[in-house]
Amino acid sequence: MIAFSMKSGLQRGWQLKRILAIFWLGNLLIAALFLRPYTRSFYQFFKYRLVTDQLARQNLYTYFAEFYHYMKPAVETARLTLNLGGLLFFVLTILLSGGLVYYLLNREEVQLRTFWSQCGYFLGRMSRLVLLSVLLFLTVVLLSGIVFALIFWILPEHSPENQMFWAAVLGAVFTLFFLILYFIVLDLSKVYLVRNDSPVVPAFRHALRLFGKQFGKLLVTYALFYLLSAALFGFSFWLHSQVPGNSGWQIAVGFALTQIFLVLQFWFKFARIGALVVYTQNAE
Amino acid sequence: MKIFLSFLATLLLLPLSLFSQTIFQQPLSPRIANYQITVRLDTEKKLLQGEETIRWRNHTANPTRELQFHLYMNAFRNRESSFLKNRHLRIRRFDVKTGQLGGVDIKQLVVDSEYDLTKKIEFIHPDDGNEQDSTVIRVPLPREVKPGESVEIQIQFETRLPEIIARTGYSGDFFLIAQWFPKLGVLEDKGWNCHQFHPNSEFFSDFGVYDVSFTLPKEYVVGATGILVSEERGDSLQTLLFHAEDVHDFALTAYPRFQKATREIEGVQVVLLYPPEHAGMVERYFIAITYALQDFGSWYLPYPYPNLTLVDPPIYGMNAGGMEYPCFITVGSVWGMPKGFKLLPEEVTVHEFGHQYFYGILANNEFEEAWLDEGFTSYATTKVLDKHFGKHTSFLTLGGILMGDFDHQKKTYMEHPKRDYIVKPSWKFELGDYGRMVYSKAMLTLMTLENYLGEDTMGKIMKTYFQRWKFKHPHTQDFIDIVNEIAPENMDWFLKPALYGTEVLDYEVYQIAYRKTKSLTKEQADSLEQPYNNSVTVLRRGEFVFPVELRVVFDNGDTLTTHWDGKERYKIFHFQRPEKLVSACVDPENKIYLDINWTNNSRTFRQNELAFQKHWLASLSLFQNFLLSLFTF
Known part of the structure; x- marks a missing residue:
């Protein structure tokens, strides 16, 4: 069941190339647009300065320190813009959720008109689900806090830092565990919300019911997906370190690698929800 | 009784x-x-x-x-x-x-x-x-x-x-x-x-x-x-x-729980006390202390004591780290510290060892003239670390960012350069100005002095300072007197404002230009041997006057270096030449550490677009990844 759901999720996710492209393009465009005040400040500070020769070769801290110090007002403004970009992308993902889940449930060719209409149709309920997810997320934070407090309460006072490190790792593992549960419940709610065309609370209740029944399998499925994402992240990081970025083509290759990495991560996200669809169908 | x-x-x-x-x-x-x-x-x-x-x-x-x-x-x-x-x-x-x-x-x-x-x-x-x-x-x-x-x-x-x-x-x-x-x-x-x-x-x-x-x-x-x-x-x-x-x-x-590692380095018995979980740091400590013993020994005088104890506290005693006492220093590290991060343990080891000289041997009054120990130690620490780990890599090489030991001092000073001055009783400093002046500005001052006088002259000054004042209580004026005795000129013009003043040092290449002589026709100008009137405007933005070197580059690759006493508010340099000007740079070797803005030291007509592309795409990728992390719904 686990392997089947993952395979099915990956297949279905890959079939939604158009939606994948929308997510990726949305990410790229918002990033490029909202980054502009920052890059403009950077350009303004360094334009016609010889230090650009050094910066092209190495990221020398001293010049960055000068940039952040002397362009502080501009950088502060740019930071605000970057935050706005982040908010916009978050809103975009809420908007696109309805259409995405709709096509993960219905194995039909993606029609953009239908996609957008589904996005619009479910937008209100998806937004309400966000509010509910905040409560869920706060529960995760609370539980993680309790676990951390317990671990460090059990740990003898004045323990060596390697023991403290592993204790912190244990706490982080629990936090990840709670986060995975959070994402399972949230994604399941989205699936039930679209599948049953139901209000938020019944969808959430359905999600909790299935979560209770299939806890182990759901957990393993999501954990495997996140491991896959982490492995991809590690591989991408290593690949980037192999491209020094000292020439135009190296920079282009580095950038292309990032884009491939992003597309794959979006795909995995689609696949995770796609796998849940299999579980919901199987539960009937 | x-x-x-x-x-x-x-x-x-x-x-x-x-x-x-x-x-x-x-x-x-x-x-x-x-x-x-x-x-x-x-x-x-x-x-x-x-x-x-x-x-x-x-x-x-x-x-x-x-x-x-x-x-x-x-x-x-x-x-x-x-x-x-x-x-x-x-x-x-x-x-x-x-x-x-x-x-x-x-x-x-x-x-x-x-x-x-x-x-x-x-x-x-x-x-x-x-x-x-x-x-x-x-x-x-x-x-x-x-x-x-x-x-x-x-x-x-x-x-x-x-x-x-x-x-x-x-x-x-x-x-x-x-x-x-x-x-x-x-x-x-x-x-x-x-x-x-x-x-x-x-x-x-x-x-x-x-x-x-x-x-x-x-x-x-x-x-x-x-x-x-x-x-x-x-x-x-x-x-x-x-x-x-x-x-x-x-x-x-x-x-x-202390473990003990003992080595004889430069004739000194060095004992390192460390908690067992820091065993991976032992070599790093000994490498750092070997560099320090060798360099301080050759630059100033051989470490005179037979022993030196390094104490690496456990994590919960870390507040005791980074301190000096005679023949005894507390250092610090944490388990699993990456090699690219040299604040711990290398920097702190060299710095605290440096105090064996500036505080230990030259026992200045730390209450009244703290720069004589902290400033000099910071200066010597930077020299040791730069020599062995590289000028731009002696403090941090992580995630593609290169940071030299002097960088963090410069950044600290740059934040509020005018708020205070160096030679002042330590308890009279406010806010973070003690560290900014006594460590950072003092270190930048000494590096600037060394680069101005040359390493040999500075070496003689430091050796004389040690010979004359070892195992005594020197004052600021004692050091100034030795500088003026050995340097080819009286250096009060530099040391007084640097140590007792709040003036800021900043030179900028404000403008570069070239044009053909106006009154001539194009044909006449083309036939001239030196038709281009190239000009460079250098601006003194701060109140601190310091002589600067100006290097200009022309489009045939020729380089010309000239000097300016830096006294006027600005100076326009003219170069009548057959070639067009490409770039100009004051202090091209970045010898003036006290200059609070190195970026404005130059101008060029041929800026390196690659730097912008690289930074733009790196920032874009980073921001895209940040956005991806927000895809939590």
Whole structure:
């Protein structure tokens, strides 16, 4: 069941190339647009300065320190813009959720008109689900806090830092565990919300019911997906370190690698929800 | 008399080897204040019970009728002490709310074995008049001590150690015992120099010989200033005897989990005490200390003492890290520290070792002229680290960012360069200006001076400074006098504003231009041998005047270097040449470390677009990844 759901999720996710492209393009465009005040400040500070020769070769801290110090007002403004970009992308993902889940449930060719209409149709309920997810997320934070407090309460006072490190790792593992549960419940709610065309609370209740029944399998499925994402992240990081970025083509290759990495991560996200669809169908 | 007999008995119990031990055949220092201390550590109560005999000589030209002592540990006695009251000042790693306070009590003070002056002890507050501060005492003497005469003082004291604060105290079963005994101030010709303990200030005392007998539970591993002369181990206690010559302080550490690594480096026995989980850092410590011993030895003078103890505290004792005492430094690292991060342990090791020279050997007054130890040590640290780890990589090489040791000093100074000046009593600094001026600006000043005079001249200055002032108490003017004696010109024009002023140094290439001579036709101009009138406008943006080098590059690759005294507000340089100007740069080698903005030092017509593309795409990728992380719904 686990392997089947993952395979099915990956297949279905890959079939939604158009939606994948929308997510990726949305990410790229918002990033490029909202980054502009920052890059403009950077350009303004360094334009016609010889230090650009050094910066092209190495990221020398001293010049960055000068940039952040002397362009502080501009950088502060740019930071605000970057935050706005982040908010916009978050809103975009809420908007696109309805259409995405709709096509993960219905194995039909993606029609953009239908996609957008589904996005619009479910937008209100998806937004309400966000509010509910905040409560869920706060529960995760609370539980993680309790676990951390317990671990460090059990740990003898004045323990060596390697023991403290592993204790912190244990706490982080629990936090990840709670986060995975959070994402399972949230994604399941989205699936039930679209599948049953139901209000938020019944969808959430359905999600909790299935979560209770299939806890182990759901957990393993999501954990495997996140491991896959982490492995991809590690591989991408290593690949980037192999491209020094000292020439135009190296920079282009580095950038292309990032884009491939992003597309794959979006795909995995689609696949995770796609796998849940299999579980919901199987539960009937 | 009773006290005297008790001290006599204590001294007789000490092994003879303690007194027969000699490190230096000829004293290196005047040995003005000599201490024999017997102390016992109660590890449960965090209490030191001790007796000390001080033999002090009046080396000034004037007689004195009183003694003044530092009781540093009383800075933590109450929250109204000058130290704790001013905690809004930047105090490193310290939390008053959770810290247990400590203190020192003098149980008895006897002079010349017969005069019990305990009741005549008077607390004084020479710096701020704070009646609640009890870090300095005055004791009237029963007789006048004339120049060249000596006096012997016996003191019984009890020191309650605080939870680590200002790099002293305990944390769990780890102890760093510093500033723990009643300690004489320094008598100068103008009177006693004995300041209160303040958040920013460190210490000042005379050289002498220390014999310390330290008793504590036998499971503890101990490190100390001085060499271990003998040890006695009983059923539950151990007594260790340490001996140090020509030092001006004595610190101890004790911790049952300490591992010990010993190596002979440059003829010095280096002992590293570290918790077992820091075993991976041992080589890094020894590499750093080897570089430091070699470089300081060749640049200034060979490390004169036979031993050096490095203390790497456990994580919960980390507040004790990064401090210097004679032949004894506390360093610091954490388990799993990446190699690219050199603040811990390399930087802190070299820096604290540097204090063996600037504080240890050149024992300046840290209260009044802290830059003489912190500034010089920061300067020497940067030189050592840059030499061995690279100018732009000596502090940090992580995640594609390259940071030199000087970078963080420059950044600190750059933030508020005008707010204060360097040579000022340490307790009078506000906010973060103590570190900014005393460490950062001082280091940048010395690097600028070295680059201006040249490494050879600066080397001669430093060697002379050491030869003339080793084992003495130098002042700022003593250093300035040596600079002016050795440098080819009087350097007051630089040192006075740099050390006593708030002027900022910043030169900018404001504009570069080229044009053909106007009155000529194109044909006429083309036929001219030198048709281009190239110009460079250099601006002095700050008030600090400094001569600068200007390097211009032309489109055929020719380079031309010229100099400007930097006195005017701006200067326009003209270059009539057949080639067009491509770029201009003041201080092209970045020798002027005090220049607060290196980016504006140049202008070019051929900017490197790759830098922008690279940064833009890197920022874009980073921001895209950040957005991806927001895809949580």
